[in-house]
Amino acid sequence: MKNPLDSLWGTVISGLVLTAILYVIVKNLLT
Amino acid sequence: MDLVPVFARWLHFLAGVMWIGLLYYFNFVQVPALKAAAADGTAAGITKHVAPRALFYFRWAAIVTWLAGAALLGANFVNAFTLSKGYAGIGIGAWLGTIMLFNVWGVIWPNQQKILGMKPATDEEKNKARRVALLASRTNTMLSIPMLFFMAGGLTHKAAFGL
Numbered sequence: 001m002k003n004p005l006d007s008l009w010g011t012v013i014s015g016l017v018l019t020a021i022l023y024v025i026v027k028n029l030l031t
Numbered sequence: 032m033d034l035v036p037v038f039a040r041w042l043h044f045l046a047g048v049m050w051i052g053l054l055y056y057f058n059f060v061q062v063p064a065l066k067a068a069a070a071d072g073t074a075a076g077i078t079k080h081v082a083p084r085a086l087f088y089f090r091w092a093a094i095v096t097w098l099a100g101a102a103l104l105g106a107n108f109v110n111a112f113t114l115s116k117g118y119a120g121i122g123i124g125a126w127l128g129t130i131m132l133f134n135v136w137g138v139i140w141p142n143q144q145k146i147l148g149m150k151p152a153t154d155e156e157k158n159k160a161r162r163v164a165l166l167a168s169r170t171n172t173m174l175s176i177p178m179l180f181f182m183a184g185g186l187t188h189k190a191a192f193g194l
Contacts, residue, residue: 005169008059015176022123022177023192030119 036103043099050092051175053085058172061085062165078147086143093135097128120188124181131171131178138167 004010061077068074104111104125111122142164145152152160184192 003166005166005173011058011169011173012176015173018173019177019180022181026119026123026181027192030114030116 036105039099039102039105043096043103046092046095046099049088050096051179053089053092054168054171054175056085057089057168062168082143082147083149086140086147090135090140093132097132100125100128120181120184124178124184127174127178128182131174134167134171139164139171142167 002010004014061082065074065077068077101108104121107118109115110118111125114122141150142160144150145157145160146164
């Protein structure tokens, strides 16, 4: 599998996915 | 009125804009430009004159941003880093920023020194350093997206996301 960080779009999309994951964690487990 | 948080917030934003602005410059402008410049033999202009200056402001802005952020958290520093109730949002932002700071000083800068010839390195070591520095820089670009989402949390985030 290709590393998503090899492309700029892959990097930005990974950042957005990570934002969503962290949001769910903060919202449901930490607040 | 305590002026420390006022100036700490201002400095945090000023230095943060410089840090992340240069991070985006490296990722969105310099890396693709170097690829094109290598093809027509003009890369030295960037690696000799632009990159060292950009890296200087980049790595020191990272330190100033973190210190000003720590001053801004003040007595809530531990609450943020332990993700205490009510501080989880800003705490996630603070953790991501801290990881990014270590990436800058611990991974990107030592490898850039090899790439730019500031530290002796063989061609093989330089090639490895290029790959490591690129991935660390891309990792920071990726982390900056959630970092800014959580750092920029204010009344609008509270209303829209309940954070």
